[in-house]
Amino acid sequence: MQVKALNEFSAKNESDSCLLCYTAPCTTSCPHGVDPAKAIRSLRFENIRGAEETVGDSELCWACEEKSCSKACLKGKIDRPVRIPELMEYVGRVQKRKGIRKSNKVDLEIEFCGVLCENPFFLSSSVVASNYEMVARAFSMGWAGAAFKTIGTFFPQEVSPRFSTIRKEGNSFIGFKNIEQISDHTLEENLTYLRRLKQDFPHKVMIASILGQNEEEWTFLARQVTEAGVDIIECNFSCPHMTGEGLGSDVGQNPELVALYTEATRRGTHLPILAKMTPNIGNMEIPALAAMKNGATGIAAINTIKSIMNIHLDDFSSEPQVDGKSCVGGYSGKTVKPIALRFIHDLRKHPALKDTPISGMGGIETWRDAAEFIALGCANLQVTTSVMQYGYRLIDDLKNGLSLYLGEKGFSSVQDMVGMALPNLVSADELNRHSISYPKFVRSQCLGCGRCYLSCLDGGHQALVMGGANGKPILNPKKCVGCQLCTVVCPVGAISPGKRVEV
Numbered sequence: 435m436q437v438k439a440l441n442e443f444s445a446k447n448e449s450d451s452c453l454l455c456y457t458a459p460c461t462t463s464c465p466h467g468v469d470p471a472k473a474i475r476s477l478r479f480e481n482i483r484g485a486e487e488t489v490g491d492s493e494l495c496w497a498c499e500e501k502s503c504s505k506a507c508l509k510g511k512i513d514r515p516v517r518i519p520e521l522m523e524y525v526g527r528v529q530k531r532k533g534i535r536k537s538n539k540v541d542l543e544i545e546f547c548g549v550l551c552e553n554p555f556f557l558s559s560s561v562v563a564s565n566y567e568m569v570a571r572a573f574s575m576g577w578a579g580a581a582f583k584t585i586g587t588f589f590p591q592e593v594s595p596r597f598s599t600i601r602k603e604g605n606s607f608i609g610f611k612n613i614e615q616i617s618d619h620t621l622e623e624n625l626t627y628l629r630r631l632k633q634d635f636p637h638k639v640m641i642a643s644i645l646g647q648n649e650e651e652w653t654f655l656a657r658q659v660t661e662a663g664v665d666i667i668e669c670n671f672s673c674p675h676m677t678g679e680g681l682g683s684d685v686g687q688n689p690e691l692v693a694l695y696t697e698a699t700r701r702g703t704h705l706p707i708l709a710k711m712t713p714n715i716g717n718m719e720i721p722a723l724a725a726m727k728n729g730a731t732g733i734a735a736i737n738t739i740k741s742i743m744n745i746h747l748d749d750f751s752s753e754p755q756v757d758g759k760s761c762v763g764g765y766s767g768k769t770v771k772p773i774a775l776r777f778i779h780d781l782r783k784h785p786a787l788k789d790t791p792i793s794g795m796g797g798i799e800t801w802r803d804a805a806e807f808i809a810l811g812c813a814n815l816q817v818t819t820s821v822m823q824y825g826y827r828l829i830d831d832l833k834n835g836l837s838l839y840l841g842e843k844g845f846s847s848v849q850d851m852v853g854m855a856l857p858n859l860v861s862a863d864e865l866n867r868h869s870i871s872y873p874k875f876v877r878s879q880c881l882g883c884g885r886c887y888l889s890c891l892d893g894g895h896q897a898l899v900m901g902g903a904n905g906k907p908i909l910n911p912k913k914c915v916g917c918q919l920c921t922v923v924c925p926v927g928a929i930s931p932g933k934r935v936e937v
Contacts, residue, residue, distance in 0.1 A: 628659060
């Protein structure tokens with residue numbers, strides 16, 4: 435029985451609705467040995483080539499009469515199962531449309547701060563890299579390195595709960611807040627973890643994140659982790675919610691303290707040093723310069739952003755709620771990516787920092803996100819919040835998607851792409867202000883919903899009129915200024931930027 439085909443838009447919506455189960459019933463129940471769960475994850479994380487490789491002869495799926503995958507889908511217990519056969523058919527049609535494509539994968543090996551890394555993907559200093567078992571499992575799955583959760587000489591007293599999320603319409607998780615501090619293991623426990631990890635995984639890269647309370651502690655911690663055998667030291671100048679004064683982002687906002695503590699760290703080690711920057715500042719270049727002038731080898735950016743997640747209007751409390759109270763915490767997740775990219779750009783555009791090694795982080799979920807950070811100048815990438823959502827298995831599509839993309843674009847290495855986007859980002863006064871790009875409407879895709887009309891009427895320049903053929907919008911070019919608000923709000927991608935016209 436032939437199933438109704440999905441187009442690109444509906445396939446994305448369908449894959450986005452998948453629960454991404456741990457032991458996926460759709461895969462375990464497939465009589466043909468196909469792994470639809472892995473293919474759907476690849477689609478979800480924008481890796482269509484990875485989905486193609488997983489599905490192979492997808493006709494097995496959409497011609498299957500049993501539909502055991504859909505019957506087993508746990509989402510069916512909520513509303514309806516994911517349309518798995520249709521998704522597999524969509525992948526198959528992409529294969530046929532583009533022909534059999536030879537996988538031209540590029541090796542992802544790259545050097546960072548003088549240290550050879552098998553790929554640019556590291557776990558960032560957080561709960562996802564907080565003990566031996568966790569990091570060992572991540573290494574076994576393909577992560578190239580890890581910035582171990584920040585080590586100090588003191589033992590923080592944590593709260594419960596410590597996480598919350600922000601939602602928008604159908605999205606249950608677009609932003610994440612945490613009020614967790616540094617490692618809750620003792621210094622000796624953490625040093626033992628680091629030694630074991632380097633002993634058992636000698637080719638993986640260990641970054642020790644440290645946080646001292648004074649100069650002596652920064653030097654002491656640097657010596658301790660150096661003796662433990664780590665490859666790089668990261669100075670945490672940026673945690674936004676430490677309970678003591680003069681810690682975390684209090685340091686990162688003070689160039690004098692950044693200089694003092696970077697110099698103190700340098701006295702305790704010969705290893706490369708990363709200064710981890712806070713985004714809770716206007717100009718990151720200032721503390722970054724202070725770090726680089728006083729012994730740092732590179733910069734890590736960004737840490738989480740100071741935030742208040744919400745206010746409950748029934749009792750005026752906020753989240754995460756700890757016995758009725760909350761506090762300012764660190765915001766992360768996909769929604770911080772534009773902010774992170776802006777800071778990376780500012781660092782790489784500064785004449786004195788343009789060649790500084792940068793480890794980038796903030797909102798990386800897919801290989802495309804990763805490639806954007808690389809294109810802005812990062813040779814190393816750190817990930818936390820998406821791992822907290824999806825698990826270490828994310829590394830499969832991060833590596834596969836990036837490798838295939840580099841091959842298709844003709845790059846021979848990750849390094850070839852570092853900084854490629856910087857020339858296209860200029861100051862506002864250099865932008866072309868003498869032309870207009872009018873919107874282009876694809877009538878066959880337009881549903882006639884009127885979203886573009888409403889947005890143009892109430893938030894634009896009243897350049898659209900409803901009532902054309904089949905009740906669809908008509909553009910009045912005399913009023914249109916080419917702002918492209920209509921392209922942004924169209925729910926089905928039926929509007930795109932058109933040809934640029936000189937005015």
